[in-house]
Amino acid sequence: MNNSAPSQLQNTVIIASFEVKKILFNTRGLIAIAAFALVWLLILLYPIKDASEYLLDPSFRQLLVNLFGENSLNQLFSWKVAEMAIFWVIALFIFPLFSISVAADQFASDKSRGSFRFLTLRTSRDSLYFGRFCGSLLIQSILVLITMIATILLSVSRDPSLFLPALTSGVFASINIIIVLMPYTALMGILSLYANSSKQATIYAILLWAILFIISSFFSDHPSVIAALQWVLPGAQISQMINTHGLGSFMYAPMPLLQTLVLLTLGRLYMKRSAI
Amino acid sequence: MSLIHCHNLTKNYASKRALNQVNLSLEAGQPIALVGPNGAGKTTLFSLLCGYIQPSSGKVTLFGHPPGSQALLGKVASLPQDASLDPNLTIMTQLSLFARLQGFSNQDAEQEALRVLDLVGLVDNCNQKPTALSHGMGKRVSIAQALIGSPELVLLDEPTAGLDPANAKVIRHLVKSQSKNTTFVISSHNLDELEKLCDQVLYLDNGQLSQSVSMNDSQQQNYLTLTMSQCEVEVLVASISAMSDIITVEQKQDNEFIIQHDKANIEIALFTLFSEQGWQYKSLLKGRRLEEKLFS
Structure with a gap:
């Protein structure tokens, strides 16, 4: 048997793929996926399946205009595949919530039971940190892709000619949702490093968002402060993203990408310096 | 090049000084014992050597490299005190992952996991989860993980604590048999055990290295x-x-x-x-x- 010292990148890939394997080939992971599938089954069966009727219904359209303003949701009605439009809106709000839960245990359990100590003598802290981040993002990407494929199948079952537009919209929507999820995953990584359990990390996340929400409400009369806070708070751009479509949605991508970069840099520093 | 070199190594926890200006130079060879009363700083010294924590001041190197550096990965292994494996994954899965991180291919990683489990007599339990094992068996699995890839330096923190006499003997025999290629540093309160295993004994007291005695002087x-x-x-x-x-x-x-x-x-x-x-x-x-x- 030969063992040559693996590179940091190789170990990052091993750790990321092990995270995915842990979810897909583990009873607890499969239960979590089943719960996720059940929630999405209900979403697919009710709001998304009935999407075409809703979006073509003038009274529903008027309701949205009354709620959000004249031009705030006009792009939603320009989607060629109505199911995909509803998928986009729901996914933009639901997946970040899933992200908080899925990414909450990137490090907390390992740190509290000491199993980190078995890993750090075999691989660098960088590989461990980025491997766990990539693994967590990969799991969420798989879930996004599964729901996207289910939505395509649902729209094709209504009208087979919608396959190509549904696929195109689905790919753009999925990439955008994955970009949205990146800062959530990076932030949960930091909170998970600080917390002693995934539950504690989730509580910290709720507190953080609540505090930032209160601050932004307090400064609602100061647009410059609100604009600055949007660059700090992951997901602040989501409500504006609803009214985008296709390539247009990418105009909001720099904000989460930059947030991810900053959060990953901070998390890496914290990981390097923290006692395990 | 020294196996372990510490120069004025100090570690403070808030107002408590756990290690106080420890100077130490150890060479590779026969097992080395680290003894001292509870709270003397043994686990802190082990944690510093493994890079789990950073020193407050002073310097520590292993094979000439600071703990945690890329050059030491797979070369230094440890049985940390109070660390346990993931309760949701089988022993085989976890040990294979450790081996893969040390550069073994998928197939070789499984063989290596079986080899080290065989050394501690737990091959038959390879597909069990850690929660299904007794305390003693869990300890033996933790020792097995430290032997993956035959590292050059293995730090064992209380390796036989909680083991029955028969299994403690198995571990002593294992350390003896692996000593040709691996240098063990063993922390323990069992002086009889250390006497049988080690040539050199370091005595830590109140965060200071107060004695270093050789059994063969x-x-x-x-x-x-x-x-x-x-x-x-x-x-x-x-x-x-x-x-x-x-x-x-x-x-x-x-x-x-x-x-x-x-x-x-x-x-x-x-x-x-x-x-x-x-x-x-x-x-x-x-x-x-x-x-x-x-x-x-």
């Missing part, structure tokens, strides 16, 4: 530790003291005596004395026990 040759079954203590001490080349005879416990002498093969004269007096002895050990060397 030349001075050791001038001592005998005698344990008697039954005897009249005063007569025994007087009889041995009266023999030529005896420097001192000191009673340590009920029937245990430390004899300092200045003559090779003094044992023959002692056996003759026992035979003449009809005394039964339990053991005659060349040198002093570790406990005696450290605390006398």
Whole structure:
């Protein structure tokens, strides 16, 4: 048997793929996926399946205009595949919530039971940190892709000619949702490093968002402060993203990408310096 | 190049100083023991050597590299105190992952996991989860993980704590058998065990390295530790003291005596004395026990 010292990148890939394997080939992971599938089954069966009727219904359209303003949701009605439009809106709000839960245990359990100590003598802290981040993002990407494929199948079952537009919209929507999820995953990584359990990390996340929400409400009369806070708070751009479509949605991508970069840099520093 | 080199190594936890300016240089070879009372700083020293924590001041290197550096990955392994494996994954899955991170291919990683589990007699439990194992078995699995890839340095923090005597013996045998290629540093309160395994003993007390003793030093040759079954203590001490080349005879416990002498093969004269007096002895050990060397 030969063992040559693996590179940091190789170990990052091993750790990321092990995270995915842990979810897909583990009873607890499969239960979590089943719960996720059940929630999405209900979403697919009710709001998304009935999407075409809703979006073509003038009274529903008027309701949205009354709620959000004249031009705030006009792009939603320009989607060629109505199911995909509803998928986009729901996914933009639901997946970040899933992200908080899925990414909450990137490090907390390992740190509290000491199993980190078995890993750090075999691989660098960088590989461990980025491997766990990539693994967590990969799991969420798989879930996004599964729901996207289910939505395509649902729209094709209504009208087979919608396959190509549904696929195109689905790919753009999925990439955008994955970009949205990146800062959530990076932030949960930091909170998970600080917390002693995934539950504690989730509580910290709720507190953080609540505090930032209160601050932004307090400064609602100061647009410059609100604009600055949007660059700090992951997901602040989501409500504006609803009214985008296709390539247009990418105009909001720099904000989460930059947030991810900053959060990953901070998390890496914290990981390097923290006692395990 | 030193195996382990510490220069003025200090670690503070808030206002408490766990390690105080420890200077130490160890070479590769036979197992090295680290002893000391509870709270002396043994686990802190191990944690610093493994790079789990950072020193407050001072410097530490292993094989010339700071702990946690890329050059040491897979070369240094450890049995950390109070660390446990993931309860949701099988032992095989976790040990295979460790092996893969050390550069083994998928197939070789499984073979390596089985090899180290075989060393601790737990191959049959490879597909169980850690929660299905007893405390002792869990400890043996943790020792097994430290042997993956035959590292050059293995730090064992209380390896036999909580093990039954039979399994403790298995671990001692394992350490002995692996000592040809691996240097073990063992922290333990079991001095008898360390005496059997180690040549060099480091004594930490109150965060300071207060002693470093060798079990094979030349001075050791001038001592005998005698344990008697039954005897009249005063007569025994007087009889041995009266023999030529005896420097001192000191009673340590009920029937245990430390004899300092200045003559090779003094044992023959002692056996003759026992035979003449009809005394039964339990053991005659060349040198002093570790406990005696450290605390006398």
